[in-house]
Amino acid sequence: MTQPLTPAGTAPGAAPQTDLWKPVLLRALVALLFGALTVFWASPSVAVMGWSGGTYLLATGPLLIWSITKAGYRNDAMPGRVFSAAGSALTGSGVALVLLHGDLLFGVIAAFGLGLAGAVELYCGIRYRGQHVLARDWLASGIIGVGTAAALPFFISLGAHALLGVAGGGAIISGVLWVLSGLTLRHDARAAAVKP
Numbered sequence: 124m125t126q127p128l129t130p131a132g133t134a135p136g137a138a139p140q141t142d143l144w145k146p147v148l149l150r151a152l153v154a155l156l157f158g159a160l161t162v163f164w165a166s167p168s169v170a171v172m173g174w175s176g177g178t179y180l181l182a183t184g185p186l187l188i189w190s191i192t193k194a195g196y197r198n199d200a201m202p203g204r205v206f207s208a209a210g211s212a213l214t215g216s217g218v219a220l221v222l223l224h225g226d227l228l229f230g231v232i233a234a235f236g237l238g239l240a241g242a243v244e245l246y247c248g249i250r251y252r253g254q255h256v257l258a259r260d261w262l263a264s265g266i267i268g269v270g271t272a273a274a275l276p277f278f279i280s281l282g283a284h285a286l287l288g289v290a291g292g293g294a295i296i297s298g299v300l301w302v303l304s305g306l307t308l309r310h311d312a313r314a315a316a317v318k319p
């Protein structure tokens with residue numbers, strides 16, 4: 124990881140907050156819980172797929188929005204706006220999946236939410252590389268999100284187990300990434316607090 128610098132689009136004097144690790148670790152926990160569910164549920168029904176996948180997206184969206192100000196960005200400036208849109212798309216996709224169940228719906232709606240969020244993270248990872256502490260993580264998470272979204276439609280005909288496997292696989296990989304990032308941020312925040 125690079126040293127935290129003041130990102131573009133911040134309020135004067137603002138920088139990533141020392142508790143940026145909180146939304147990052149919570150996001151990792153949500154992803155890993157969803158991933159574990161997909162691994163250990165042998166034959167999920169369409170309803171289980173909708174509820175679990177929807178809850179995963181529904182929880183990830185607000186965490187992404189919460190991380191905007193923690194990362195030092197204003198909600199009304201770039202990239203705060205695009206992260207807000209991505210978080211809203213994840214939240215809306217999650218609500219739709221909780222309410223509407225079906226293989227085709229899951230494949231399309233989850234791909235939309237994950238793809239949009241992944242594209243935003245990929246863009247911000249490239250755009251703010253070397254300028255923000257999370258840029259490398261956004262880049263990796265964006266690749267994972269876009270890759271998962273691109274793969275989901277090809278597994279629609281295989282049913283709930285396959286769709287959850289693809290979504291859960293992406294969640295596990297990104298969850299591990301965000302755990303490492305969150306723990307690093309927490310360590311760095313403690314080290315900065317100890318310095319005189």
